Amino acid sequence: MRTERSMRNIMRVVVILAVLLLAASPASFAKATTVSDYTALKTAVTSAKAGDVITIGSSIACSGQIVLSASGVTLQAKSGVTPVLDFSAIGDKHTGTAGIGIYVTGSNNTIQGLIIQKAGDNGIKIEGAGNTIENCILRYNGDTGLQISKSTAANNTIKYCDSYRNCDTATKGENADGFACKLSAGKGNQFIGCRAFQNSDDGWDSYGMNNDVTYIDCITWHNGDKSITGYAGNGNGFKLGSKGSTGKRTMTRCIAFDTEYSGTKGFDQNNGVGSVILTDCLSFDNVEGYQLDKVKSAVMKNCREFGCQKNELPNGGSITIVTDKSKQAAIRKAVKAVCSKIEANCEADIITGQVNLDLPN
Template sequence: MKHKLLITVILFNYFIVSATEITVSTPQQVLSALSSASAGDIIYVLEGTYTFNSKFSITRNGANGNLISFLSHPDNTSRPLFDFSSMAESSSNRAISLSGSYWHIKGIEIFGSGDNGMFINGHNNLIEFCTFSECKDTGLQLGTGASNNTILNCDSFYNADSSLENADGFACKLDAGTGNKFIGCRAWQNLDDGWDGYLRGTDNITTTYENCWAIKNGYLKSGSVGAGDGNGFKTGGSDDKLLKHNAVYKNCIAAGNLFDGFDHNSNRGDVIIYNCGAYSNGRNINFSSSNIANSLEIKNTVSFSGNSGDSYRATTLDLTNNSWQNSLVANANDFVSLDIDLLISPRKADGSLPDIDFMKLVPGSDLIDSGVDVGLLFNDSAPDIGPFESLTLSVNDINKFEGVSNYPNPFSSETNIVFNLNQASKIKLSVYNMMGVKVFSIPEKTYSQGRNAISLSRNKLASGNYLLVLNGRDTQRTSKIISID
């Protein structure tokens, strides 16, 4: 195990706190580093397979603006694999239990646990670019009051349990807290649901899903039909059919799921679906009149080629500018591709979603500019209908957007954000703290072809780590910026 004192020191009330950088290469070193970590520490994991015969817990706490980081080493060519496949199937055999708060865990693959791959009951954590596969329960689950966690650019797939009921891709359910977010995540071929929001023991929480894809859930790894529910996004539900799980879906896709793409399941809360796409599910959108939702708002969304008719029911209902309204009829000719398998293409090196043609609108489609402004980025006179906006910035239009896209970095007074465009394009820049909360944004505007530079003043940011996000047509690029005193 290698230790290195970080050059950066952070001042708190005139006391100097030094953070430690640790490199680990064995399971024993991993456990030792986790058990002694303090705010600001960075634990790097070298590539390779790490075999664990029992679960482990992460209980230490970082601090707001001073996270504990547990990361794949930057020199790795592949992500470390944590193999728990020797564990028997049992509810006591979760792989990793995260009860600590203010952690950043990035670039780890978790495989074959006897229960959840990761169970989170801590708060204000960021889980990034991790995978959870072939676990005998849900890949990643939030519960026991877990709140304000962000799951970013993670995949969960091929999870299946012998009870044929509980293995979802992701779940914010039962007694979870509020304010949790899933951004850029994918769930495919899980025995039960892609995402499960079923509640028991809590009420009136809100979970947000942005740019998330649910694919072929209800089917097993082999491709055969499983015995689970098989929904893409199960928005809620409860034993007494009274509990409210408020949910916000933006630019999400449900495709090829065995039963419902977006599922009501007696959720009594408020559900918002903006600029989403549902294709070839058993039923694309299903909100029934039994145990009716309090409100359902669907705007700028495509529902196409479901195997059963959709159902939209709620006490308060707002359906506006969707693919089945205003004399619009979505059909295969509207899209560049409807190949569902594209949705599980490899991610980019930085963990962001792949650039694919699935559900991209072809030029001339009547779904272009037929939406209504819901506060998301759009080009021309009005938003497009569906999960992707056409004719604005694509990743291929950026010929320089490096891993560290600002200089200097770290910075103490001012930094410059620089990018080059192949053509004039409309983009938006935002800064988020490491919990996924937007600190501020630079208003959307059209930037010129060639080099563009934006000056960011230190007085807008407290010291700490932040995510700089560049949004364009169908891409979200992120990089870390560091503000110091």
């Protein structure tokens, strides 16, 4: 027979266990799931909770979109595999959100090591906060490869991603950029080490964007070439705003070149009136290197240009024109060698990731 003391001890143990269960963090119940088909992927994402890790073990033909509404989830490639998520089955949808490949409405999620292609609209669209997209390729989508928009989309980080050959047939190439942070997106979004090329519209677009955006070690080239995408929009490099838009654009070691197709400008304010801080940036082989004359304030430090016909600089802004032909050739060779390698890797389903580009002074 149990004594009163033993009963008290049992109750004490029960209470302690209950407290420990209540105090346990959600991460302690996290799941690790590996998937290799669309049904399993959609089920895993739909039921995901904070701390869950979903690993994709093979390429998947997606019969519909993936909506990541949870927060604190990791969606990643299996080690040694570069999965291609093909959203061709979505069809050519440009209204609403149904045409998006991966639609991220949750926050603090991570997506890494994937190739996202052939969505009817954006390859990835982000409307949540604090998300990280890393080492991904966005290509052949019916609108911008990766877009950040809506006021809730703040403090997102896009790292070492490539976005190319995105084209919107419905508007004849006018909207499909490599990357976009636009349409009243929130504060603190940043692009680090990303590359945008051969898109029907611009490399980057910040249309209707009044909050700050940061770009570090980003490169864009050869957008707006109708012979590649079938349609051509503006084809500029970094489009930093739109008529009357404000906000700060901070750019460090960014490069824009080869915008001589439908576009003309390497760095383009697009009638925005915000502020710019450009450090160690480079524009070459463009019709117009820097078109920033309407910004309200500017800091330009060690920015260079060559092979361009003109520049429109802001008050307080200055650049160095590289006139030495041998130095021009050395810079051009170094940049194009890296970019050619990136293009080849993308077409071979190889994710390049971070690159280090040391240019001649």
